[in-house]
Amino acid sequence: MRDDQNPKKLNEIGEAYFVGLKTDKNIEIAYSYFKQAADQQNPIGYYNVSRYFAEKGDYKQAILNLQKSLALGYSKAALKLAEMALEGTGMHKSKSKAFKYVLEATSLNDIDGYNILANYHLNGLGTKKDSKKAWEYFQKSADLGNSEGMYQLGMLYLSQKQNQKNMESALHWLDKSATNLHPLAIQEIKKLYDTSHSYFSKKSSSHRQEMSFYYEELYARTNNIESLRKVALTYYYGSQITKTNVEKAFHYFQILEKLNDEVGAYGMGLCYLYAKGTPQNVEKASELLKYAAMKNYPNALTKLGDIERSDALHPADYEKAKDYYFEAAKQNDSEALMNLGLLHYRKQISSSTNDLAFQYMEQSAAKGNNQAYYWLGIFHEKGIGTKQNLGLAEKSFEKAIHFGNVGAKFKFASLLYEEVKNAKKPSKKQLQSIKKSLSMFLEYLKDSDSSSSNRLFSMAYIAEAFSSGLGVKKSERAARYWTERAASAGLSSHMVLMYLLLKDKEFDNAYQWLEKAIKQNDSSEAYYELGLLYYEGSHGFAKDEKKGRSYLETSAKMNNAKAVEKLMMI
Incomplete structure (x- = not known):
């Protein structure tokens, strides 16, 4: 027999x-094709021929071919005949006849017959x-690994008296069914966890x-x-319960994209834009975001704006x-509003104003x-688009901190510190603020995102x-420790302080710090101190007024007031 005349192949083509x-x-x-298979006494061929006649509305022929299929x-x-008997399709409605077909x-x-009979x-x-026979047939189906049987058996146990044994059995079968991806079983067992069922009272939230x-x-x-959306986004952003897993996020986003979903x-x-779970490909990112934007997903417009604001593609x-952000803002995208505010604040677009920067940030x-x-805190602190108001700046930073903004923690702490430092006579309340600010600086240093x-x-x-x-017990030891930490981490001003x-x-050790500060090329203090060493010839340095003056002039050009004053005196 040729392969294309094989009943299995004929049914597949049909x-x-x-x-x-x-x-x-x-x-x-x-x-x-179905007829050719049936002519070879193939039961599936007869079954498929019955489907053809049912589609044409010839139920007499449909039933005749189903009976031939059943006979083989x-x-x-048998299940299709039971369905037709139950609904009265092509025959008189008969529950008893339907029952007999299912039994057959x-x-x-x-x-499937076990589940229907149950x-x-x-x-x-x-x-x-x-109900006893129903349990027996569902059990039989479940024992054979059928997910529907497992689900129905789990639901039967769930409907019984709520004791530990019944709940354990219900969860056992619902979980097995869910593991086989039975949608109703998954929903049911998930609902038990979501509603904090009494069975889980000893389990943590x-x-x-x-x-x-x-x-x-x-x-x-x-x-x-x-x-798919919820799982993909949870893996992308992470949650209190689920760690970020960008590889899994990308996998689920891919499935959604193949289903033509904008998310x-x-x-x-x-x-693709941020190289999360896949190599970076800004061009491909742009194409995908444009598709999402076309399907009215405003966040995509915002990200397209981000691409245009960078040098990633051109x-x-x-x-x-600005145009992308504006379109997204019209759809109430808060991030787009914030970015419009930043474009105005940074004077990156025509007709930019501080007033609009502040208004967009407030709306966001x-x-x-x-x-x-965070940005409102900056604007209130500097008086951008509004009157300077340190109190409102502090409140804005506090809100940003509450929502997890790490940068706001530093800004708030430094604002508190500077406010007390500049006070002529700090009050007790202000000194408490210093302690708060120092505590926040320490927290900031521990944060990996700082x-x-x-x-x-x-x-x-x-x-x-x-x-x-200021606000703490004076301690030269602690001051040196933190000065050295700042210097070791690369702060040139504190390299000079260590000097x-x-x-x-310990002059040799001190001079090493001064050399490091000079190499940074950003510290006028370092050039000033080196200039003094050479000009005055102190600490074992051979006096060299010309060299000393040169370093002092470099410091003065960097607006160091002490260097300017020194040069005026020599």
């Missing part, structure tokens, strides 16, 4: 035409209600949330759009970035953008506090 799989749908051509031992034909399917060991017994369809997310991810694997396209765009085009914060509070430059200044502030005794601390007792 099925493709019947449903239009990779070809135009044509049930007449499908019938010709095809259990699905189970005699052929059809697992439901007939459970609901008294064509037979007396018999974090455990219940972990389990809920576990089943959410199982549900995502059934290609449920909402679950999938947006997420993949982010991954020289930065701030005007084009009002719409829930937590990062905008910026390197602000870490240096945090150390410098702490060193200064211990050196002056000044050590020069009278």
